[in-house]
Amino acid sequence: MENKRRLFTLITPPSVFLLFFFMVPLVIMALYAFKSSSFGPLFPLSLNAFNNFFSNPAYFVLLINSSQLALLTAVLSIVLAFPVSYYLVFYTGSRRVMLLTLLILPAWISYLLRVLAWKVILGSEGLLNQLLLATGLIQDGAPILLYSQAAVLITLVYVWIPFAALPIFAAMERIDPRLHEAAADLGASPSVTFWRVTAPLTMPGVASAFFFVFIPTLGEWVTPTLVGGVSGIMYGNLIQDQFGRALNWPLGALMSMVLLVLVGVFSYVFNRFIPITEVPVSS
Amino acid sequence: MRQTGKWVGLGYYLLLLLFLQLPILLLIVFSFNDSVLLVFPLKGFTLQWYRELLQATELINAAKNSLIIGLVSSVVATVLGSAAAIAIARYNFPGRAFFLNIATLPLVIPYVVLAVALLLMFQALNVELSLWTIMIGHTIINMPYVMLIVAARLSGFANNLEEAAMDLGATYWGTLMRVTLPISMPALVAAFLSSFTMSFDEFSLAFFLAGTQNTLPVYLYSQLRFPSRLPLAVTTAAVVIMVSVVILLFSEWLRRIGTGRVPKS
Structure with missing residues (x-):
């Protein structure tokens, strides 16, 4: 009875808040x-x-298109984050947390600002174009990447790599090193150990990385607005538009x-x- | 074999580090560049943009709003999230799984959807958009994070300290105040700080739920359309980056204490 009243006191405020400002x-x-x-x-x-x-089939097409982009973003972020997590966990010993913190530092910096940085890099006067002009790879100054779906993809992958690295790193860190020793003792080669021990045990981390990149990317509209232009818009832009211009x-x-x-x-x-x-x- | 792996790994780490940090460094470098255009070669060192920053009243006002929203929404999220955390970490009750599902749902909803839902509700109830409406949005997205961080801390130690306190005559709420919360303190502070940085940077909800008063990200976004205002936006970025890094390092340090085990002795 006593216990029930305590639990009730604890759980009511957050529940009421969630009810009124989330469910309703x-x-x-x-x-x-x-x-x-x-x-x-x-x-x-x-x-x-x-x-x-x-x-209006265009809406569906954009939804599918955006899902593909979100999928690609999630997969690329994971592919880029996986090896670095592996290196940090299994090769860098006690310094790994420090090295990881250094790597994912940009994740704490405003999302908008990181997108802004890429707008600067990909623009016609931007770093990338200047580099390509200087090396003679392109002749005119037109931005080859800004305002395209590729620009959105690059920027999103950049934004999400740290968030993909975190859960993968955490999952690998939980692997008992004795399992690797046991596999080696039993005659497994390093690659067999990787595929039969490390990879399966890291899967939950990879899965949650996928989840936490895919979902927010699906509702993305800020990045496409800033670096995607007309050809790079996503489903989120459609939604935003209905509350802006289209009303x-x-x-x-x-x-x-x-x-x-x-x-x-x-x-x-x-x-x-x-x-x-x-x-x-x-x- | 292992040696090669080590060098390849190090090389890859450094490449990725460069890829992730370079754009940020670029913003900081341009904030000191003596030119309106954000292009290389750099034109020379200047503090002009920083001086202009101090005079940009609209921007300072927006930053102040972000600060207020960040503080209020983080305090509310920390209080509500901690209450929820204690409930789910210490009690097994019917509907616990349901509560946990609902309470963590904001984690998996695209912000644009939540923003639209809140906007429509405020409109339906004739609530005028203001800093309050943004605070409510930010509290909702921060609550699950607080709850999970604090619950992880509470799950880290058994409740025998609390039982001991109560055996010795402390009331339940006295125990909560004098045992449970102090033990959770590192987690509470870490949760508060991560809520604050999240709120301070959040754009989508703030964009939909802002009335006449802007937050810093919303203000910045409105400036990005004008090329002549880019340097000031970049300089603001540089300041925010430097402040965020300090807050981050502090909260990272706390988090590491927070997730460590309580000494046995």
Whole structure:
């Protein structure tokens, strides 16, 4: 009884906050998708936004396109982060945390500023173009990368490498070194040890890296706006547009719902295989 | 074999380090460059942009707003997140799994979706957008981080210290204040600092939920369209970077204490 009251006191404030500022807004967003116009009353419900959305294949194409880009971003970030985590964990001894901290320092710097840095690098007067001009690889000064999907990809991979490295590093660090010794004692070659011991044990880290890069990238709109230009826009830009220039809130709400459902299905399936958030009770 | 691996690994580490740090260094270098254009070769050393920064009232105002939002939302997120952490780390109750799922959901929602949802709710309730609406958004995204950091700390030691305190006559809330929270202090501070940096840098929610008052990232974003204002934006970036690095090193140090085990003695 006593215990129940304590638990109630602890859990009520965060629950109420989550209810009012997280669950309720999501429900309201779902209702908004049925409104006939941005302003005005909710009733009568209308399927305008649905008709608009489902009769326009361009929206779907962009959603698929953005999913592919998010997938590519996640895979590339992991491919680049994996070897460095491996090196740090298995080759650098006690200095590894210091070296990792140094490597992922940029992750703590404002996202917008890191994107700005790439805008500067990829621009027509930017570092990359100057370098290519100086080496004679290109002749004119047109930016070869800025305002393209490639620019968005490069910038996003840059932004996400540190976040991919962290969980992979953590997973590798948890591997008991005695397992490697045991494998070697039993006659496994280094490559067999890697594929049969290290890789499987690192998988949860790789999976959570994938998860935490893929999802935010899917809703990305700032990076495409800054470095992607017209050809580099993503699904997130569509949503943002409905609340800016296009001013079509019901459609924007529906587009957000679609993204939410997509992310929800993905998270659910993903979580079945690899539980991301597990907290043990220690009492 | 292992020697080769070591050198290849080191080479790769240094390359990646360069790739990750160079763009940041570039911003810092350009903040001292005596030219409006952000191009090489550098034109000479100047503190002009830093002087202009001190006079840019709009920018300073935006920074002040970010500071206020960061502080308030981090305090609220730390209090609420810690309460949730104690509940899930110390109690096994029906609905625990459900609560954990809901409470960690903000981790996996694209910010643009959350921003849209909150915007629509505030609009439906005729709530005027202000610094408060941004604070609410930032509190929601920070709560799960606080909860997981603090819960990890609490799971790190059994609750026998708390039991001992209560056996010796302390009340439950007295124990919480004088045993549980002090033990969690490094985690609490780390959670607070990471919430603060997150809020200070966050753009998407702030962009959707800002009223007439801007935050620093929203202000910066509005400046990026004008090439002549880029140097000032870059200089702001340089200042923010240097401040972030100091905060980060401090919180990283705390986190390492925080996740370490409590001495047995």
